[in-house]
Amino acid sequence: MIEIFIILIVIFLLFIFLTTRKYQKESLSNNVYSAEYYRGLNYLLNDENDKALKIFTDLIDVDSSTIETHLALGGVYRRRGEFDKAILIHQNLLSRPKLDRGIKNQTLYELGKDFFSAGLYDKSEKILYNLQKNKSYEESCSEYLLLIYELSKDWDSAIKLTKNINKDQIRNLSINDLISQYYCEKASEYQKDNQLNKAITVLRKAININDSSRRPYSMLFKLNIQSNPSSAIENLLNLVRLDSSFLVILANEIIELSTIHQDKDIDKRISDIILEFSSEDRFSPQIYEFMFNINGYCSPDEYINRIRKNVFANIFDNLYSEKSMNSNESKTNLDILTLIGENFLTYNCSNCGHSVRNHIWQCPSCNHWETFKPNTISDRVAIND
Numbered sequence: 001m002i003e004i005f006i007i008l009i010v011i012f013l014l015f016i017f018l019t020t021r022k023y024q025k026e027s028l029s030n031n032v033y034s035a036e037y038y039r040g041l042n043y044l045l046n047d048e049n050d051k052a053l054k055i056f057t058d059l060i061d062v063d064s065s066t067i068e069t070h071l072a073l074g075g076v077y078r079r080r081g082e083f084d085k086a087i088l089i090h091q092n093l094l095s096r097p098k099l100d101r102g103i104k105n106q107t108l109y110e111l112g113k114d115f116f117s118a119g120l121y122d123k124s125e126k127i128l129y130n131l132q133k134n135k136s137y138e139e140s141c142s143e144y145l146l147l148i149y150e151l152s153k154d155w156d157s158a159i160k161l162t163k164n165i166n167k168d169q170i171r172n173l174s175i176n177d178l179i180s181q182y183y184c185e186k187a188s189e190y191q192k193d194n195q196l197n198k199a200i201t202v203l204r205k206a207i208n209i210n211d212s213s214r215r216p217y218s219m220l221f222k223l224n225i226q227s228n229p230s231s232a233i234e235n236l237l238n239l240v241r242l243d244s245s246f247l248v249i250l251a252n253e254i255i256e257l258s259t260i261h262q263d264k265d266i267d268k269r270i271s272d273i274i275l276e277f278s279s280e281d282r283f284s285p286q287i288y289e290f291m292f293n294i295n296g297y298c299s300p301d302e303y304i305n306r307i308r309k310n311v312f313a314n315i316f317d318n319l320y321s322e323k324s325m326n327s328n329e330s331k332t333n334l335d336i337l338t339l340i341g342e343n344f345l346t347y348n349c350s351n352c353g354h355s356v357r358n359h360i361w362q363c364p365s366c367n368h369w370e371t372f373k374p375n376t377i378s379d380r381v382a383i384n385d
Contacts, residue, residue: 067093067103074110083118090114109137112144121148143171146178147367155186173368180210181361181369187219196223214243214370215361218250225257232257233269244277248345248374249359251286258290267294275302283310283376285344292320312377316340340377347372 043052074089090111094104108131115124125148132141142165149158159182162175169175183206190199200223206216217239224232236254239246247254254274258267271294274287291300299317307313319336347356350373354365362369 067099071103071106071110074114078110078114078117081117083114086114087111087118105131105134105137109141112141116144116148121152124148139167139170146170150362150367153185153189155182155189158182159186171367174210176210177213177369180206180213181215183209184213184215184219184361187216191219191223199223212242214239214246217242218246221250222253225253226260229257229261229263229266233266233273236270237273240273240277244279245282245374247274247277247287248282248284248376251284255286255290258294275306278303278306280307280309282374283307283313283316285316285340288313288316288320312340344377346375348375349373 040052070089070093074086077083077089078086090107093099093107094111099107108127112124112127112131115121115127125145128141128144128148131137132145142161145161146158149155149161159179162170162178162182165175167175170178183202187199187202187206190196190202200220203216203220203223206213217235221232221235221239224235236246236250239250254270258270271291274291278287288300288303291303292298294300299320304313304317347359348354349363349366349368349371351368351371352363352366354363355375356372359372359374361372363371
């Protein structure tokens with residue numbers, strides 16, 4: 001009995017010894033791992049990428065928990081603009097033969113973003129296009145792919161991708177709005193190549209997709225100014241029915257239509273549109289001059305009454321009338337009129353507030369479409385009564 005008891009004690013002590021030795025080895029291993037890991041970080045921070053990645057490769061084999069740290073580190077480098085380091089880290093992860101499927105997809109997504117940020121759109125597109133088939137990454141990959149197609153002006157691919165999105169919105173933008181804008185971009189390219197018939201056909205597709213979009217009507221108006229004034233006026237009318245501020249935005253083009261054709265019927269139709277859709281606080285120096293000229297070089301009372309809430313309308317009317325009477329102060333008045341006209345209009349994005357001098361259709365800051373609104377002197381300058 002005593003012999004059995006002694007054997008049990010020996011076995012117990014042996015178990016304690018082996019367990020303690022195992023923990024000592026693991027502790028030593030962890031200390032070595034920790035030292036190697038920080039050595040790798042030090043190499044990376046000092047741009048010794050090859051040495052760093054060799055250490056990180058060995059560490060991945062030792063402990064797969066470092067993978068998440070690698071992903072985070074790659075993201076930090078991308079945000080810092082050090083795309084080559086981010087790419088190296090993520091490519092290194094993908095080189096591991098036994099990488100978990102979920103981690104592999106996450107790493108591919110990060111690598112796709114690395115390539116996008118570095119401007120390597122073809123490589124980014126290839127990764128994101130394949131990864132888009134995965135439900136977890138479908139929406140985010142589609143957003144990046146659309147940005148790639150927009151930046152590379154690949155409008156056919158943008159239209160194809162957007163039509164295949166099974167949602168009403170992407171990037172908080174309506175799918176139909178986006179497709180309409182892409183058709184307008186295609187029309188712009190046709191117009192530059194002087195393929196006007198193709199441009200008009202594509203713009204009609206844009207209207208069919210989204211008849212509340214301002215852009216195709218605006219483009220059709222401009223395209224028809226010289227060759228088809230009746231169609232130009234029709235599209236202008238459709239446009240201002242949607243948004244009367246385009247009387248201010250397109251004031252120069254409206255004057256161009258009148259100047260080119262020198263036709264009283266055309267001027268009358270333009271005048272009727274202006275009087276019907278001019279709002280009480282929205283004044284345009286160019287529109288005023290047009291109305292002044294067709295009114296026999298007299299103050300256009302009807303127009304002034306329509307925009308009477310805008311203080312600059314009366315200021316401009318008084319200065320213009322004195323200028324036409326050849327008063328002694330005519331030169332000063334002319335200088336003031338020129339100053340007002342040249343600084344009258346800027347545009348602000350209604351989504352992010354970005355400001356531009358000339359009207360554009362897509363905001364370079366937030367990438368939203370048709371968000372620029374006219375910002376006139378009366379919006380920027382407060383005048384006490």
